[in-house]
Amino acid sequence: MKQGAGRKSLQDYPRPSVAVDTAVLTVDPDAGLAVLQVRRPNARGWALPGTFLHQGEILADAVQRSLADKADIHGLDPRQLHVFDALGRDDRGWVLSVAHVAVVPAERLSTRFAGTTRLVPVDTPGRLVYDHAAIIELAVADVRARYEAAPDPDRLLAGEFTLRELRLVHEAVAGRDLQRDTFRRAMEAQLKATGALAGRGRGRPAELFRRV
Amino acid sequence: MKQGAGRKSLQDYPRPSVAVDTAVLTVDPDAGLAVLQVRRPNARGWALPGTFLHQGEILADAVQRSLADKADIHGLDPRQLHVFDALGRDDRGWVLSVAHVAVVPAERLSTRFAGTTRLVPVDTPGRLVYDHAAIIELAVADVRARYEAAPDPDRLLAGEFTLRELRLVHEAVAGRDLQRDTFRRAMEAQLKATGALAGRGRGRPAELFRRV
DNA sequence: CTAATAGTGTCTCTCAGACACTATTAC
DNA sequence: GTAATAGTGTCTGAGAGACACTATTAG
Numbered sequence: 001m002k003q004g005a006g007r008k009s010l011q012d013y014p015r016p017s018v019a020v021d022t023a024v025l026t027v028d029p030d031a032g033l034a035v036l037q038v039r040r041p042n043a044r045g046w047a048l049p050g051t052f053l054h055q056g057e058i059l060a061d062a063v064q065r066s067l068a069d070k071a072d073i074h075g076l077d078p079r080q081l082h083v084f085d086a087l088g089r090d091d092r093g094w095v096l097s098v099a100h101v102a103v104v105p106a107e108r109l110s111t112r113f114a115g116t117t118r119l120v121p122v123d124t125p126g127r128l129v130y131d132h133a134a135i136i137e138l139a140v141a142d143v144r145a146r147y148e149a150a151p152d153p154d155r156l157l158a159g160e161f162t163l164r165e166l167r168l169v170h171e172a173v174a175g176r177d178l179q180r181d182t183f184r185r186a187m188e189a190q191l192k193a194t195g196a197l198a199g200r201g202r203g204r205p206a207e208l209f210r211r212v
Numbered sequence: 213m214k215q216g217a218g219r220k221s222l223q224d225y226p227r228p229s230v231a232v233d234t235a236v237l238t239v240d241p242d243a244g245l246a247v248l249q250v251r252r253p254n255a256r257g258w259a260l261p262g263t264f265l266h267q268g269e270i271l272a273d274a275v276q277r278s279l280a281d282k283a284d285i286h287g288l289d290p291r292q293l294h295v296f297d298a299l300g301r302d303d304r305g306w307v308l309s310v311a312h313v314a315v316v317p318a319e320r321l322s323t324r325f326a327g328t329t330r331l332v333p334v335d336t337p338g339r340l341v342y343d344h345a346a347i348i349e350l351a352v353a354d355v356r357a358r359y360e361a362a363p364d365p366d367r368l369l370a371g372e373f374t375l376r377e378l379r380l381v382h383e384a385v386a387g388r389d390l391q392r393d394t395f396r397r398a399m400e401a402q403l404k405a406t407g408a409l410a411g412r413g414r415g416r417p418a419e420l421f422r423r424v
Numbered sequence: 425c426t427a428a429t430a431g432t433g434t435c436t437c438t439c440a441g442a443c444a445c446t447a448t449t450a451c
Numbered sequence: 452g453t454a455a456t457a458g459t460g461t462c463t464g465a466g467a468g469a470c471a472c473t474a475t476t477a478g
Contacts, residue, residue, distance in 0.1 A: 014267040015227035018308065055226040056306065059297045080295055083310055085270045094268065096230065098295055164456080181459075182441060203456025204448035376429080393432075394468060415429025416475035 017093065020062045021050035021132065022078060022100040023139035024071075026109055026119070027156055027172040033143075034119040035136055036109065038070045040129065046118065048132045050097065063100050071112040076102040077154075081138045084131045097131070101139035103154035123175070147173045151187045151211060162198045162206035163187065229305065232274045233262035233344065234290060234312040235351035236283075238321055239368055239384040243333040245355075247348055248321065250282045251328045252341065258330065260344045262309065275312050283324040288314040289366075293350045296343045309343070313351035315366035335387070359385045363399045363423060374410045374418035375399065 024036040037046040051066035053059065063078040078100040085096050109119065120126055122140050125133060146153050147170055152161075156169050167183050191209040198206045236248040249258040263278035265271065275290040290312040297308050321331065332338055334352050337345060358365045359382055364373075368381050379395050403421040410418045 013229065013264050015229055016265065017225065017227055018230065052225050053228065056299060058299060059295060059308075083271060083292055083295060087268060087270060096271075162457090179441065180457090181443090182439095184458075186440085199449090201456080202450045202454075204458080206457055374430090391468065392430090393470090394466095396431075398467085411476090413429080414427075414477050416431080418430055 014094075017095045018053040019050050019090075019095055019097045020053065020059055020066065020100055021048045021097050021130075021135055022063050022067065022076075022102055023048055023081075023136050024067065024073065024076070024109075025101065025103050025122070025139060025143055026106045027169055028106050028119055028121075031119060031121045032172045033122050033140065033175060035122050035125060035139070036071060036073075036112070037118050037120055037126070037128075039116045043129075045129065046120075046126060047129050048135060052095075059098055059100070063102065067102075071109070071117050073104065073108060073112060075108070076104060078102040079142070081135065081142060084134075086131075089130055099131070099135040099138060101142050103143055103156065105156050143173060144175075151190050160194055160196070160208040160210055162208060164206055166209070226306075229307045230265040231262050231302075231307055231309045232265065232271055232278065232312055233260045233309050233342075233347055234275050234279065234288075234314055235260055235293075235348050236279065236285065236288070236321075237313065237315050237334070237351060237355055238318045238331070239381055240318050240331055240333075243331060244384045245334050245352065245387060246331040247334050247337060247351070248283060248285075248324070249330050249332055249338075249340075255341075257341065258332075258338060259341050260347060264307075271310055271312070275314065279314075283321070283329050285316065285320060285324060287320075288316065290314040291354070293347065293354060296346075298343075301342050311343070311347040311350060313354050315355060315368065317368050355385060356387075363402050372406055372408070372420040372422055374420060376418055378421070 026034055026036070028034040036049065038049045039045075040047050049066050049070045051062055051069070053062045054065075057065075059080065060078050064074070064076055067073040067076055079102070081099040081101055083096055083098050087094070089095070089097070122136055125136050128136075143154070151166055152169055157165060163184050166187060167178055167180065170183065171178050188209075190212055192212055194208045194210055196208045198208055238246055238248070240246040248261065250261045251257075252259050261278050261282045263274055263281070265274045266277075269277075271292065272290050276286070276288055279285040279288055291314070293311040293313055295308055295310050299306070301307070301309070334348055337348050340348075355366070363378055364381055369377060375396050378399060379390055379392065382395065383390050400421075402424055404424055406420045406422055408420045410420055
């Protein structure tokens with residue numbers, strides 16, 4: 001049905017609050033693929049970092065702000081996953097949440113607030129609020145799909161790396177071992193050999209590669 | 213930065229308007245894969261059907277309502293694609309738009325409002341407002357990916373159909389010819405033969421299949 | 425009979441997976 | 452020398468693409 005008398009202006013409609021919630025994933029040397037959680041500010045338990053969208057702010061900026069505030073993490077490249085819009089999902093009222101995923105090297109998480117944040121393996125995320133378990137599942141599926149197609153698309157590794165280093169990152173993301181020779185042949189086409197050798201450690205020195 | 217004195221409540225933040233915009237796709241006998249457009253109500257040109265989210269409404273319901281109102285189309289199964297949140301994207305103010313895609317059989321579009329709607333091939337969508345060209349691209353990519361993996365996942369065909377009928381639908385979606393024998397072998401594993409024959413038309417009668 | 429469509433046998437090529445071999449280092 | 456790691460040759464099996472053959476109908 002159209003409005004009866006004249007056209008409703010934008011201001012006449014009640015508006016939902018819009019929030020962002022982010023699954024910040026990293027490859028932890030101990031835990032493997034892990035997700036950052038923050039202590040809930042006014043309640044018990046843990047949650048994904050999130051915030052309400054401020055006026056005149058785009059979603060990606062809200063994600064960055066929430067992580068700067070809650071965990072002192074900067075320079076993220078968040079990707080949208082899904083809008084969660086169930087009516088009863090937030091007891092504070094009518095809140096839509098735009099779920100995001102961001103992948104950062106573990107070193108960049110070193111400055112995070114120790115008492116109010118934790119890193120948890122994605123397979124055992126613990127008891128979480130709202131739709132946060134579903135967000136983690138979407139985030140993991142997204143990152144795994146992207147890492148199947150390209151060498152370290154989220155730049156967990158710096159400029160040059162050996163195929164062993166690359167494979168260990170991909171194994172952590174995939175959550176399973178990958179075959180050495182098959183992995184090399186799949187990735188080599190998307191890499192550029194530098195000619196330089198890694199030299200450190202035992203065994204034959206490995207060649208260093210760069211992304212194409 | 214946290215708020216200085218006390219905790220801001222939900223009501224203290226200005227909120228964006230939230231809209232939905234939907235690319236309704238169909239396979240038209242003439243145009244192939246086509247998208248439904250509606251005349252802009254208070255301006256020139258054409259746009260994807262959309263509406264503002266009403267209070268206490270979920271996104272999928274807003275999509276259904278906008279299509280019932282603007283084109284008398286019912287029973288959609290919309291899927292979310294992306295949130296468009298650029299600040300200058302809507303001159304009516306601060307509006308987030310959640311893009312959706314829905315696929316419907318061409319017959320279901322027969323009741324659409326003739327003067328205020330049109331069906332346009334997805335390759336030549338014409339000049340559109342806002343981000344609507346981008347929404348169509350996302351919608352087409354989404355539907356093509358799903359039709360590569362499964363036989364007619366959006367049920368453009370009714371219960372039983374021949375492999376020829378199925379292939380013609382998939383060719384329209386893909387926008388290119390598909391090889392008859394390869395297509396059959398790929399899809400047959402995901403279908404159940406009924407034993408019945410189609411009988412109509414020239415040539416050897418084709419067997420009828422159902423989805424698994 | 426011919427034309428048209430359905431269904432299938434089969435060849436080739438590519439590629440993932442797997443195994444094994446050689447190459448180069450530390451010790 | 453042994454242990455460890457890097458790099459590669461090669462076999463196998465699955466599957467996509469392509470071609471061609473047979474099968475069944477209308478006319």
